[in-house]
Amino acid sequence: MKVSVSMYSLASTIKQEGWSVADFIHYAKKISLDGVELLDFYWKGEDPSSEIIEAKEALHDTGLVVSAYDVSNNFVKESEEERAAEVEKILKGISVAKEFGTDIVRVFCGDLHGALTYEDGQQWIIDGLKACAPKAEAAGVTLAIENHGLLAGKSRQVEDIIKNVDSPRVKSTFDTGNFLLVHEEPQLAFDRLKREIVHVHFKDFREKEEGDGPGFKSTQGVELVGTVPGDGQVDLSYIVDGLKQEGYEGWLSIEYEGHDDGREANEEAVRRLRHLLVREGA
Numbered sequence: 001m002k003v004s005v006s007m008y009s010l011a012s013t014i015k016q017e018g019w020s021v022a023d024f025i026h027y028a029k030k031i032s033l034d035g036v037e038l039l040d041f042y043w044k045g046e047d048p049s050s051e052i053i054e055a056k057e058a059l060h061d062t063g064l065v066v067s068a069y070d071v072s073n074n075f076v077k078e079s080e081e082e083r084a085a086e087v088e089k090i091l092k093g094i095s096v097a098k099e100f101g102t103d104i105v106r107v108f109c110g111d112l113h114g115a116l117t118y119e120d121g122q123q124w125i126i127d128g129l130k131a132c133a134p135k136a137e138a139a140g141v142t143l144a145i146e147n148h149g150l151l152a153g154k155s156r157q158v159e160d161i162i163k164n165v166d167s168p169r170v171k172s173t174f175d176t177g178n179f180l181l182v183h184e185e186p187q188l189a190f191d192r193l194k195r196e197i198v199h200v201h202f203k204d205f206r207e208k209e210e211g212d213g214p215g216f217k218s219t220q221g222v223e224l225v226g227t228v229p230g231d232g233q234v235d236l237s238y239i240v241d242g243l244k245q246e247g248y249e250g251w252l253s254i255e256y257e258g259h260d261d262g263r264e265a266n267e268e269a270v271r272r273l274r275h276l277l278v279r280e281g282a
Contacts (some may be wrong), residue, residue, distance in 0.1 A: 001240075001248060003273055004028075004035035004067035005266055006201065006255040007042055013262040020044070021051060022058040029062035031267050032274075037253045038100065039070040040093060052099060059100075067251040068104035068144065068173070068199050069097040075128035076110025076121035076151060083124055090132045094141050104199050104251075105136070106173045107143045109152035109161065118151050125152065126164045133167035144173040144199045147189070150219050153182040155189035162196055172196040175255070176234050177203030177226070181218045187238045194246050200239075201255045202273055204232030213259040226257030228265050230272050240276045252277075 007014070007024050014024065021042055028036045036059075043051050059065065071093035073086040090107055097105045109125045129143060136143050145161060147153045152161065162170055174197045179189045208215040208223040215223035229236055240252075254269045256262065 001243065001277060002034040002067070002251050003270065003277075004037050004251050004253040005031075005033055005270070006037040006070070006253050007039050008037075008070075009254055009256040009266055009269075010262045011257075012259075014042070021055040025055060025058040025062055025064060027263075029064055031270050033064065033270065035065045035067040035251065037068045037070060037106075037251075037255075038066055039072065040089070040096070041072055052096070056100070066097075066100040066102040067253050068106050069093055069100060069102055070106040071108075073108050073128075074110045075108075075125045076113070076116055077124070078116075083128055087128055087131045090128075090143065091135055094132070094135050094139050097141055098139055103141050104144050104173075105141055106146055106199065107132075108146060108148050109157075111149045112151045116151075118157060121151060122157075122161070125161055129161065129165045129170055130167070133165060133170055136169040137167060140169075142169045142171050142198050143167075144171050146173040146201065147175050147178050147182075149178075150181060153178055153219075154184055155179065155192040159192060159196065171198040173199040173201060174239075175201040175203055176229075176236060176239055177201070177205045177232070177255075177257075180205050180224060180233060181216060183218060183220055183222075186234045190239050190242055194242055197243070197246075197248065198250055200243070200248075200250065200252045202229055202236070202252045202269070203255045203257065204229040204234045204236065205257075206232040216257075225259065228256065228258065228260070228268050228272070229254070237276060240273075
């Protein structure tokens with residue numbers, strides 16, 4: 001397995017210091033990573049072509065590769081025109097992913113808003129991904145659904161969507177922490193999805209305590225905060241060991257969402273993940 005870091009894992013540092021995508025790539029090289037995960041919303045201009053060139057130059061200079069390219073789509077919208085625009089985001093993302101030489105495009109299903117439920121949005125999600133699948137199949141790119149947010153965050157929901165889209169190029173980005181937001185044990189979610197996983201977000205959460213900064217509210221109103229992996233509630237050893245048993249050879253991409261210094265947190269996360277990967281008996 002290879003180790004990367006999501007650009008979102010340095011969100012606070014990027015915002016404070018105005019990093020470009022190329023700046024992030026050069027930082028990632030300093031902390032002994034194999035690759036980087038890039039996101040569509042970090043391009044600063046409407047036409048990112050010049051920034052893409054700079055990022056590719058940074059990848060060449062550092063010897064890093066792109067583990068995945070992330071598209072921040074949302075199919076749970078009542079307007080057909082709006083949903084068509086979300087399809088176009090993913091189709092564009094497939095093209096950008098090919099430019100960067102990655103065959104993984106992380107995608108979302110949708111977010112809760114208003115009175116809409118998962119049952120309302122399920123068919124919109126399936127139809128949207130079905131519309132994207134032919135281009136993904138032709139390009140040799142896998143659309144990897146992240147269990148993200150409160151609307152389609154449960155493993156059974158992700159499993160059902162993958163089954164109903166029925167494409168060999170629609171699979172799972174398994175986010176180890178996000179299942180806690182929908183009150184599902186990550187270990188049980190792993191057991192359900194383990195044969196669909198093509199990309200992993202290595203993340204951890206714990207319940208918010210007095211003095212913590214803002215957190216993420218779960219479906220039951222419990223507030224969680226991000227931690228360095230290993231300091232929270234996720235049994236990461238179980239998941240890493242399970243991936244090894246399944247013969248997984250893809251990426252483990254660190255995604256830190258806490259309030260501590262982003263550099264220090266990510267550097268510690270890299271150390272811990274490397275240790276999990278090489279420890280005796282794993």
